[in-house]
Amino acid sequence: MIRRWTVVVDRDDLTETEVLHDELPESSDLSDCEVLLRVSHVGLTANNVTYGVIGDVIGYWNFFPAGGPCQGVIPLWGFADVVDSTVDALPAGTRVYGYLPMASHLVVRAKLTSAGFVDTSDHRAELPAVYNSYLVTDRDPAYDERLEDLQVLYRPLFLTSFLLADRLVDNDFHGARTVVISSASSKTAFGTAHCLKDKGVRLVGLTSPRNVEFTKSLGLYDTVLPYGASVDVEPSVYLDFSGSADVRSALHDRLGSGLVKDVSIGLTHQAAAQDARSEFFFAPDQLRKRTTDWGSDGLAQRFGEAWRGFTAQAGDRVAVVRHSGPEELVDVWQAVLAGKANPNTADVISF
Known part of the structure; x- marks a missing residue:
């Protein structure tokens, strides 16, 4: 047996x-x-x-x-x-x-x-x-036998990226025109940047010093900065992919009232609820909303289009x-x- x-x-x-x-x-x-x-x-x-x-x-x-x-x-x-x-x-x-x-x-x-x-x-x-x-x-509709490796690596992450970006667009970025993204070299983070590119917002990627050049090479961020560098004070949404309390605290101090929303991805509800501007993003919630709004077929079509655009470039990255x-x-x-x-x-x- x-x-x-x-x-x-x-x-x-x-x-x-x-x-x-x-x-x-x-x-x-x-x-x-x-x-x-x-x-x-x-x-x-x-x-x-x-x-x-x-x-x-x-x-x-x-x-x-x-x-x-x-x-x-x-x-x-x-x-x-x-x-x-x-x-x-x-x-x-x-x-x-x-x-x-x-x-x-x-x-x-x-x-x-x-x-x-x-x-x-x-x-x-x-x-x-x-x-x-x-x-x-x-x-x-999103399946391509030639891209199975990319699918097992990116698709679950890109679905989160797609839904997170969609939620921000749906809420007009909460009035901000800059999106600051930590752990910017990570796959979910740069998938989100891909979905937000050309959406009328400035994208700032934060990453470790050793990953700055790689993150710049992605061509997705308007600005790439190492952790600890100064971020311009302007109305901003912060997407926290790193889970670093120190990075979050420094951004809160630097941006002050210019930080309009602080979104934690992949963290606990408790960690995300330290400030009235903070929230935890749970992808299934947005998935349910868009399934209601668009229907299952409409959601599959929109995601399929975004996925094909992403995979056309992901293999080179x-x-x-x-x-x-x-x-x-x-x-x-x-x-x-x-x-x-x-x-x-x-x-x-x-x-």
Whole structure:
């Protein structure tokens, strides 16, 4: 019998990892509507670290329950193939894109949708719907087989970028005409800058001194500054991708009343609520709003257009580094967790 593996982390110390092995279910073990997926390949970025850091706040630990109460499975985005199924519309060989565990296999309970299916497993019932939805690749208007590596790396991040930029535009930038973006070399940050370029605002990117040249080379920011440099005092929105209390405090001091909105991305609600101007951006909230405004098809079309524009350039900005297997997955996890990842490379792991 084929065995499956799962990488688990210590929820209190994310550097502590273990690879667990167990038996795969047989066809007779699958209940009605259940599907067995074999994970193909995934991307791993700092965004996945956020899932672990605030796993108890948003409920990220609940997507893929681990063996012990102190262990957790970090979610990843990627592609998987159906290898066994009780659903006629999802036969073996069907390729899907969605939220996957650090594991070789996953059993889902599929409820069909026009684009694929939703996992309706009991433990996921109360979790945000965007993470429970899986796209069948031949029904996805944004899918391009040649760009799978870019999709596993950027698409979940770019969806956040797209929705964040849309929220700012929808609110006329809260009256500001400058957007200051920390951790400007990160993928979600420069994806947001891509979406905001030519929207009538000045884009200022803040980054570490060693990443200034790379961030400038992206060609997305009007100004790139190292942390600690002086920022012009003018009505501004601050997009906090870094989570640095020191950077936020310095900007509040420098901009004073010129700071009209301070938006935290990927941080806890508590960390974002220190000031009346502060808010936490949770992408599924904006996703629900735009699904209501535009409909699912309208949202898919708008996102698809933005995604194609982004991927036309993304391949030239970052080099893909490929890895394989659970051991190399752990190695990449440790490097990203330690902040050793290079901004001009990106990691894809095949299972």
